[in-house]
Amino acid sequence: MVRKLPTSSFYIQLDPIIEDRSSDQIISWNKSNNNIFIVWDRKRLHRDILSKSSSVLGKNLTDFIAKLRSHGFKTVVKGLGELEFSHDDFARSPLMKKMMMAKALSERIERFDAQIKILKCRLKAKKASLKVETRFQNLRI
Structure with missing residues (x-):
């Protein structure tokens, strides 16, 4: 089965935000599952990340979540103050990232x-x- 890699600018802009270790208290990869990322602090995500990024990701949390869903992400767990999202083809993997960038360039x-x-x-x-x-x-x- 050939997997279709996510390549839109949404995925390409989302990935470095999740990868950025300085924002791990706000948003980070799930330590036990490479296809899940967690939003730890909704307010700081809006204030420190979304309001300063391009509109591709959305300017507020509601818009961001709607865009995640429209790009194939599923809500995994809704904890107190935290959100988890998964996507089968969006993962923490150096090879996946290289393939994603190559596909976008192509x-x-x-x-x-x-x-x-x-x-x-x-x-x-x-x-x-x-x-x-x-x-x-x-x-x-």
Whole structure:
């Protein structure tokens, strides 16, 4: 079975926040399960992380949780003041992170190639239009 790796900017921006050891009192990986992260302090997550990050993650806790769910995360346990989220394809693993970044780069290259194809088509159409216009001008002479 081929696993589809999470590559959107949401995952790519979420990962370093969870990995950042200085924020372990706010958000960190579950020590016993590499596919689960824990939000330890909701208020500090909002104040110290979400309010300072891009809107990709959400600007408040409600938005953040909604985005997690829309990206395939499941709520594991709701403890007093803490939240746990899991995702089968989002894990604490150096290899997974390298694969995630390679996949994201590959997708950017594919988008860039598609943009180049569009520009080439537009250029070809413009050349054809100019050619027709030139022929009409020659016929008028």
